[in-house]
Amino acid sequence: MSAQPPVFNRVAVIGLGLIGGSLACAVRRRGLAGSVVGYDKRPDELSLGESLGVIDEAADSLEQAVKGSDLVVLAVPVRATRAVLQEIKPWLDDAVVLSDVGSTKTSFVEDVKAVFGSVSPSVIPGHPIAGSEKSGIRAANPDLFNNHKVILTPGDDADPQALSSLRSLWEGCGANVLTMSPRYHDEVLAATSHLPHLIAFSLVDTLAGEDENMDIFRYAAGGFRDFTRIAASDPVMWHDIFLSNREAVLRVIDHFTHDLDQLRSAIADQDSAKLLRVFSRAKAAREHFSKILSGQAFVTNHSDKQVTFRLQPGGAVSGEFRVPGDKSMSHRSIMLGALAEGVTEVTGFLEGEDSLATLQAFRDMGVTIEGPDNGFVRIHGVGMKGLQAPRGPLYLGNSGTAMRLFAGLMAAQSFNSELTGDASLSKRPMGRVADPLRAMGAVIDTEGGGRPPMRIKGGQKLTGIHYEMPMASAQVKSCLLLAGLYADGSTSVTEPAPTRDHTERMLSGFGYHVYRDGPTASVSGGGELSATNIDVPADISSAAFFLVAASIAPESELVLRHVGINPTRTGVINILKLMGADIDIFNEREIGGEPVADIRVRSAELKGIDIPEDQVPLAIDEFPVLFIAAACAKGRTVLRGAEELRVKESDRIQVMADGLEAVGVKTTVTADGIVIDGGQTIAGGVVNSHGDHRIAMSFAVASLRAEGEIEVRDCANVATSFPGFVELAQNCGIQIAAEGA
Numbered sequence: 001m002s003a004q005p006p007v008f009n010r011v012a013v014i015g016l017g018l019i020g021g022s023l024a025c026a027v028r029r030r031g032l033a034g035s036v037v038g039y040d041k042r043p044d045e046l047s048l049g050e051s052l053g054v055i056d057e058a059a060d061s062l063e064q065a066v067k068g069s070d071l072v073v074l075a076v077p078v079r080a081t082r083a084v085l086q087e088i089k090p091w092l093d094d095a096v097v098l099s100d101v102g103s104t105k106t107s108f109v110e111d112v113k114a115v116f117g118s119v120s121p122s123v124i125p126g127h128p129i130a131g132s133e134k135s136g137i138r139a140a141n142p143d144l145f146n147n148h149k150v151i152l153t154p155g156d157d158a159d160p161q162a163l164s165s166l167r168s169l170w171e172g173c174g175a176n177v178l179t180m181s182p183r184y185h186d187e188v189l190a191a192t193s194h195l196p197h198l199i200a201f202s203l204v205d206t207l208a209g210e211d212e213n214m215d216i217f218r219y220a221a222g223g224f225r226d227f228t229r230i231a232a233s234d235p236v237m238w239h240d241i242f243l244s245n246r247e248a249v250l251r252v253i254d255h256f257t258h259d260l261d262q263l264r265s266a267i268a269d270q271d272s273a274k275l276l277r278v279f280s281r282a283k284a285a286r287e288h289f290s291k292i293l294s295g296q297a298f299v300t301n302h303s304d305k306q307v308t309f310r311l312q313p314g315g316a317v318s319g320e321f322r323v324p325g326d327k328s329m330s331h332r333s334i335m336l337g338a339l340a341e342g343v344t345e346v347t348g349f350l351e352g353e354d355s356l357a358t359l360q361a362f363r364d365m366g367v368t369i370e371g372p373d374n375g376f377v378r379i380h381g382v383g384m385k386g387l388q389a390p391r392g393p394l395y396l397g398n399s400g401t402a403m404r405l406f407a408g409l410m411a412a413q414s415f416n417s418e419l420t421g422d423a424s425l426s427k428r429p430m431g432r433v434a435d436p437l438r439a440m441g442a443v444i445d446t447e448g449g450g451r452p453p454m455r456i457k458g459g460q461k462l463t464g465i466h467y468e469m470p471m472a473s474a475q476v477k478s479c480l481l482l483a484g485l486y487a488d489g490s491t492s493v494t495e496p497a498p499t500r501d502h503t504e505r506m507l508s509g510f511g512y513h514v515y516r517d518g519p520t521a522s523v524s525g526g527g528e529l530s531a532t533n534i535d536v537p538a539d540i541s542s543a544a545f546f547l548v549a550a551s552i553a554p555e556s557e558l559v560l561r562h563v564g565i566n567p568t569r570t571g572v573i574n575i576l577k578l579m580g581a582d583i584d585i586f587n588e589r590e591i592g593g594e595p596v597a598d599i600r601v602r603s604a605e606l607k608g609i610d611i612p613e614d615q616v617p618l619a620i621d622e623f624p625v626l627f628i629a630a631a632c633a634k635g636r637t638v639l640r641g642a643e644e645l646r647v648k649e650s651d652r653i654q655v656m657a658d659g660l661e662a663v664g665v666k667t668t669v670t671a672d673g674i675v676i677d678g679g680q681t682i683a684g685g686v687v688n689s690h691g692d693h694r695i696a697m698s699f700a701v702a703s704l705r706a707e708g709e710i711e712v713r714d715c716a717n718v719a720t721s722f723p724g725f726v727e728l729a730q731n732c733g734i735q736i737a738a739e740g741a
């Protein structure tokens, strides 16, 4: 029995079918009313209600049920509502709360008006979104409403006390109560419940009518069973629902028939792009819906999932493998493929959460994208002006690259957009792109300190500028070049030191000329991109963990296949070689405008060095793991000129220093770098990665030279750049277990 006080003294439930019976039973079992009286015009159901303990009292007449009750709930077929209201009218005064459980709400309000002349403030229509294909009082279930929604549709002048009591009653039955207008309720239900039932009834009827032997049912597979389950629902009830919600249902049927006709034409005309667009959009929407149903956050929101890495000390690494695709190139392949004329096929695409968020954002803007399937993606380009306004904000997960590059593209679109991201991305500086974009004519709003979300106004005319970047950032350069594709005249960007040039290379691959003059890259606006095929090499930033792993762990040897060795990315190799690493690059080749090679790495005695400052932008993402190499090297390593590390997914200087300290390694942090004296004992301990994927993976590598267990917390974001890291690390010899994954 429940400890809750009764909400009503006497509740009358009129109509003891599945819903009425379940409500009576739930109210009674949970002690939500002093007593529950039931009425049903079928005497058998009524006496069954009493004998099954669904109700306290069986009323012989409507008069007996209604008189003395302070809540009356109609649970009769919706088409019977008006007649029942007529009958109970003489005993129903304004103090009694009147509600119902019908599937259509405007019709209930109209019935009340027709019988009483107006709708009194104590009338609160209701609709529990719960049910079953079973019907009748025998199926009554006191838990039927547990965690289900109940929609109440009070009028504007509804009595707040009546509303709050009815809400408490339903909440007491375990339901989640929401309120909305009757009209909105009917629109929503017509689309989400009534139309699917109609289609299920119609489909089963059509197929069964064509097939006298009912063979379809013998051969039907699971899909048919799932899809048509609701065609076994109560015909009378559904007859009533369709007639009572006629207008809203007709509207949604027309909409659906129109779209179905379009699919028919697409099949008749063999319009693959149309079919794939609709199917991919629907698939993405269905997956999103599944996540909502299972209570997960949207695709890339990992912050809720707690993953811990537990690492046993020591070991050697060996093997030969290919790490996942390059993140920078994966983002860009989707962006340029979407804006190109024609179909772009991508292989080696990184199926990490960051690049998947970019892919989803373009789907949200109407681009048909097939895959990803084992790194294969096919993008049906819509042309430079073919993007459509998204229905909501574009969610870019953890990815600074995505947000900054999108900013350049969105500033030039005809529609407004909003760019959002997870907790880490929401702290990162966007002024570095918003300011120069504004100088080009863009209208952009950010939160305080230039943080996301970025709200970008559409329909602005952009004009090319020359920009001298204050920091060496490929993201800023790329953002401005992408905006420059749409700007009047030429847009040029000068970098203070070389940064990754994937945007420039890939634009050339799509047939868009990029001028290069020493440190300055420029584009002229107004051109077009032509679709091409892209082979994304393995990400050198992901390979870096294994380059360091094999270098520091004794008796190790690894071969990493098909790694991108673009000279603007090879800082990690240059730095490790200066430290004495044994790294061999072979099978060098050029694929789709990017240099690629296989890399062999063997254990070596590393020594500390002063890291040349010109290598910093070329190794910008690899410093966390280079700090681990430095901790294992002989002598002192000094890093300077790396203040950019403080505004990555975390403050990578401080978070690494804290992590190293937690495992027993002292360092000296400076404003723009760090000093690490190698050779200290890595004792083991608990490290907080602050949700930064590269910090988490770096400490996994450190375990190879540790003397005790290392626990790394907050590791779910490893999936943003390196899906499958744990398995790969295990296979090559790192003693890692992921908890909570």
Ligand code: S3P
Binding pocket: 327, 328, 329, 401, 472, 473, 474, 475, 476, 478, 500, 620, 621, 644
């Ligand atoms: C990236 C550029 C770099 C890098 C990031 C990816 C890119 O950022 O750290 O992981 O794809 O353009 P900055 O441009 O901010 O240095």
